[in-house]
Amino acid sequence: MEGDQETEVYTLVARKPSFDLPTACPNCLPAYIYLKLAQLPFELAFNSTFPDSDELPYFESGTYVAYNNEDGGVIEKLKKDGIVNLDSQLQSLPEYLSLKALIVSWLEEALTYEIWVGTEGISTTKIYYSDLPWVISKVLFYKQTYLAKNRLGITKENAEQREKQIYKRASEAYEALSTRLGEQKFLFEDRPSSLDAFLLSHILFIIQALPVTSVLRCKLLEHSNLVRYAEKLKSEFLEASSSSPSPPLHSFPSSFPRKSSKPKSKPKVEKTEEEKKFKKRARFFLAAQFLAVVIYVSVMGGGSSEELEYEDEDD
């Protein structure tokens, strides 16, 4: 089975990119990052007409398809079917399970809450509805908001209490993860795991796709080592293929034009040449000024020194 899959092209079908993320959907991004961490070459294709589907993202290779609503998710299915497994020796560790529970339940809940309720769905237009006509996108937005609230168990009576609980749990999770991570590169020694994919996706999404006013975003930014961890992994794995380093994450606005590294060195060279030219011209100008004053003084100065003194006294 793996033999004939190697000759086929691997494709991940996800939702469209936005906010400078390769795919803006928080459910699709972990799968993308997982494949990047595993350094498996694959193509990215987009489906932008099905925002309320739980099949996305799906991974296909020839006639083989791994949907997200089967066997616990795309990543689990890829592990199970032997395509790519980053957790082969980690799954038996007790820490692995507890971290996984933390990331997959508390953090995911917090993210779902923040997208649909906390920020009132500001980011959802770009993530889900950019290619759908207005009428359809409005109806689907209400439907998905309703389903999200149901999934989180939010009702009118317990809305405030549930919000506090979600944010508290998120803070505690960030604290625990930050302590566990320290200054390590990955969560588990030197090897990437699926939990790194989930965590990295979570952090990148919150920082880049959510608005600056988001409560969850502020809570996350308090843990600078998590932000550094995300930045490092992003530049190493996500931007390795494209030659474009992006500016630091915490100062990242929602959409930012990318400059590639080569053109960046060029402006520096040009600047120094310009500076030289400018300095040269400035010197010329000063010299000319000085000369003019000297000539004026020497030609006019002898005859009109009294007048000058008189004028000075007046001043």
Add this chain to the structure above:
Amino acid sequence: MANPTENLDANPPIRKPEAEEEVEELNGDEEEEDYEGEDDDTGSKSQTREGGSSVDRIKAESLFRRMRAAPVPVRVHDVIVSGNEKTKDHIIEAEVDAVREATTLQELLEAARVANSNLRALDIFDSVNITLDSGPPELPGTTNVVIEVVESKSPLTGQIGAYTRAEARSSSVEASLKYKNIFGYGDIWDGSIVYGCDNSAEVGLGMYLPRFRGLSTPFTSRLFLSTQDWLKFSSYKERSLGLSLGLLSSKYHELVYTIAWRNLIDPSQAASASIRRQLGHSLLSALKYTFKFDQRNSNLRPTNGYAFISTSQIGGLAPDSRSLRFLKQEIDLRYAVPFGFYNAALNFGVSGGVAFPWGSRYQNRPSSVPERFFLGGNSSPVCSLGGPSALWGFKTRGVGPSEPKRKGDSERDFVGGDAAMTAFADLSFDLPVRWLKERGIHGHVFACAGNMAKLSDIQNFTAPKFLETFRTSVGAGIVLPTSLFRMELNYCHILKKQEHDQARSGVFVTFSASS
């Protein structure tokens, strides 16, 4: 939705006794004044006068002789409408415009007959009587037209029938509840449930207006929620919620605008790659124009005449550029040649169609699957008018480009073609058994061919290759026409098919409703 005019009789009964009586009244006005008084006394209301008197008969005969010899001039003075409590006068009067303009008696009688059938076709009256009365005595040579209608006592009617809907391209059974003439404009409201033979179901609410703001063509609108299940053939299910408006509907032309929210889903999660890419929501905003010229003598068993149908559809008529954009054109030509013996006739038919997307980067976009052409099925090409769809011997959606389904499923998905063409020849003849002949059961021998192409392969497309890959089949069978549909029992032999086509030589049964 069934158009009320479909139930129309070609020739409604002409009221002969009244015609004689009308003639006598007019005669009274025009000829000797001796009889005028008598005519006035007998009154314009008399409808039951028996032509017993020989004088009347002589008068009638002389008038008929005059009518046969030359046009008898007459002028319509007034149109009087009675019996309508709910229905607005102008709705009824609008159907009798031709009557007002008649200048001779012959024209008047013909116009009155047409007006009678038009009013019956509105489907809101239990009975319609048109009488020509003598005009006011001071104006000779004039007549009054009196229209008496009896409105339906029970405005609510239920109906079950079998129809062919052009969009579905297949026969369907429809059960509907109609509420007639609520507002007095001849409006018919109906709620209906339709089950189609192609695994489709639809629930809809419709409204029909015979006249809309002065336009002489009827206006129909229909709010529908429909599902079509193609899981077995193409691994997707189509759900639509929308509104369709029939803007123009006359003998030759039809213009329909549809706006619908369409959703393609795959609950089986076994779809092939190109179907998977198409799953999702889309907005369909399309205008469809049909030109139909059908001079054949019958829909179910044409033995003489020809027909031409052209259907053009343009999608994406919305200010939003994200709605589904496509162009679709279908053409259908039919010709029937009668032979003298055994009521035999040779039917030829050719149909073709093409569909493709438009808009930005249209060359790289695949066409939308529900808009593509699919050949095959259990309906007969002789009856299915309006684009390439039916082929004897091939299963539903069993022809054309196909792709393997998801791993683990050995079936294939038929994804349809962007261009399709079919042709058939059918020789029908009566069977020598008299019992069968009386019931209209006849035999036929046929041959058909069809092919499809994808526009994405257009670089590799060559006419010889297209002709080479034509699927063909021949066969013979018996046709049993029933009141609802035409049933055929055929033996088909597949002469040529391509790899993966779902076709077999054997006995098939096809059902077609008249289109």
